[in-house]
Amino acid sequence: MSKKALVIGGGVAGINAAAELATNDKSVILVEKTGKLGGNVNDMAATFPELDNAQPLLDDQKAKVEDNDNVEIKFNSEVTSVSGKAGDFKVEINENGDKVTEEIGAVVVASGFNYMEPNDYSEYGYKRLDNVVTSQEYEKMVMNGDIKKYDGGNVAFVHCVGSRDQVKGYRYCSKICCTYSAKHAILLKEKVPSANAFVFYIDIRALGKGYEEFIRDAIEEYSVRYIRGRVSKVINQGNNKVLVKAENSLIGDPVELEADLVVLASAMEPQKNSEELANVLGIETDEYGFYKEAQSNMEPVKSSKEGILLAGSCTAPLEIRESVAMGKAAASEGLSYL
Numbered sequence: 001m002s003k004k005a006l007v008i009g010g011g012v013a014g015i016n017a018a019a020e021l022a023t024n025d026k027s028v029i030l031v032e033k034t035g036k037l038g039g040n041v042n043d044m045a046a047t048f049p050e051l052d053n054a055q056p057l058l059d060d061q062k063a064k065v066e067d068n069d070n071v072e073i074k075f076n077s078e079v080t081s082v083s084g085k086a087g088d089f090k091v092e093i094n095e096n097g098d099k100v101t102e103e104i105g106a107v108v109v110a111s112g113f114n115y116m117e118p119n120d121y122s123e124y125g126y127k128r129l130d131n132v133v134t135s136q137e138y139e140k141m142v143m144n145g146d147i148k149k150y151d152g153g154n155v156a157f158v159h160c161v162g163s164r165d166q167v168k169g170y171r172y173c174s175k176i177c178c179t180y181s182a183k184h185a186i187l188l189k190e191k192v193p194s195a196n197a198f199v200f201y202i203d204i205r206a207l208g209k210g211y212e213e214f215i216r217d218a219i220e221e222y223s224v225r226y227i228r229g230r231v232s233k234v235i236n237q238g239n240n241k242v243l244v245k246a247e248n249s250l251i252g253d254p255v256e257l258e259a260d261l262v263v264l265a266s267a268m269e270p271q272k273n274s275e276e277l278a279n280v281l282g283i284e285t286d287e288y289g290f291y292k293e294a295q296s297n298m299e300p301v302k303s304s305k306e307g308i309l310l311a312g313s314c315t316a317p318l319e320i321r322e323s324v325a326m327g328k329a330a331a332s333e334g335l336s337y338l
């Protein structure tokens with residue numbers, strides 16, 4: 001009888017890894033540390049570039065594993081120890097406080113990313129000013145209709161908060177915030193046409209199929225105003241307004257915008273416990289704590305340890321389509337050990 005596979009993390013990467021293994025008639029244990037599947041997509045209103053409603057899409061993804069006889073989902077669970085080798089691992093899982101040991105042939109790590117709280121950026125007023133929110137909080141405001149109150153108002157979207165920052169953030173680019181900020185501005189214009197959307201950017205990085213056109217649509221069809229310049233400060237004006245101060249680096253002039261809401265596109269960072277899980281699994285991380293590929297170009301889903309595969313945004317900031325594709329690819333690699 002072939003060994004079971006283990007998938008760690010029930011976001012879109014983990015769901016697709018588990019579903020792919022199950023389709024190949026393999027038994028899969030899917031370990032999810034929270035009480036629900038879906039990961040960060042649970043907090044998403046719509047997906048770029050098609051602007052599909054994210055929640056029905058996610059429900060379809062969850063259904064692939066929820067009613068699948070080959071997939072056993074363990075919620076509120078975490079892997080606490082791994083011994084043995086590829087094809088023959090012994091894995092201890094803490095399931096709701098009870099420890100169980102499973103014989104596992106291959107492991108797919110799909111534990112995702114954490115969304116950085118921009119607490120170190122006091123100049124932007126996050127948590128101090130009511131009208132400064134993160135992009136993730138903005139997604140929820142779109143979902144529950146809270147953005148309607150910006151009827152006739154100004155909303156400023158601020159790029160690169162905590163990313164591309166040598167001093168107090170991460171040196172890397174979070175890769176998808178240019179595109180999701182355009183999505184946020186378009187959603188504002190679609191749902192509250194009288195509102196004005198302003199995007200403060202350093203440069204635009206929208207490298208994916210349809211992404212460049214999506215940004216162009218934001219500018220040309222939805223009249224979103226793109227202002228090139230790093231925001232230096234957000235100042236309380238009273239009367240529920242803030243002043244966004246930046247320098248327009250195209251013309252070298254300072255820019256000030258009175259805004260009703262400021263949305264900070266904060267960095268995608270490794271999970272807080274990513275090093276801990278790496279130690280349990282015996283795999284390497286990169287300088288930030290994302291999981292390191294065996295060879296980043298040629299072996300993108302293999303970790304530094306044989307039989308342990310990687311999928312999704314636990315390796316780097318990634319969008320959904322790449323996370324899904326990696327989940328399926330990691331599952332295919334895993335088949336050879338089962």
Ligand SMILES: Cc1cc2nc3c(=O)[nH]c(=O)nc-3n(C[C@H](O)[C@H](O)[C@H](O)COP(=O)(O)OP(=O)(O)OC[C@H]3O[C@@H](n4cnc5c(N)ncnc54)[C@H](O)[C@@H]3O)c2cc1C
Pocket residue numbers: 008009010011012013014031032033034036037038039040041044046047048077078079110111112113114115135136139176180183268271273277311312313314318319320321323
């Ligand atoms: C504001 C915002 C907007 C976005 N908009 C878009 C968009 O429009 N289109 C798009 O393509 N992408 C978008 N993204 C990116 C998208 O969220 C990611 O691509 C996607 O969530 C990655 O899926 P994942 O499965 O790799 O990770 P996650 O979604 O992070 O899922 C990881 C799962 O693993 C679980 N987990 C973590 N650690 C453990 C552990 N030790 N043991 C067990 N389980 C664990 C977590 O609880 C979670 O369920 C957006 C991201 C943000 C922040």
Ligand code: SF4
Pocket residue numbers: 159160161163164172173174175176177178179203204205265
């Ligand atoms: S994707 Fe865009 S907003 Fe995000 S860090 Fe990179 S350049 Fe900045």
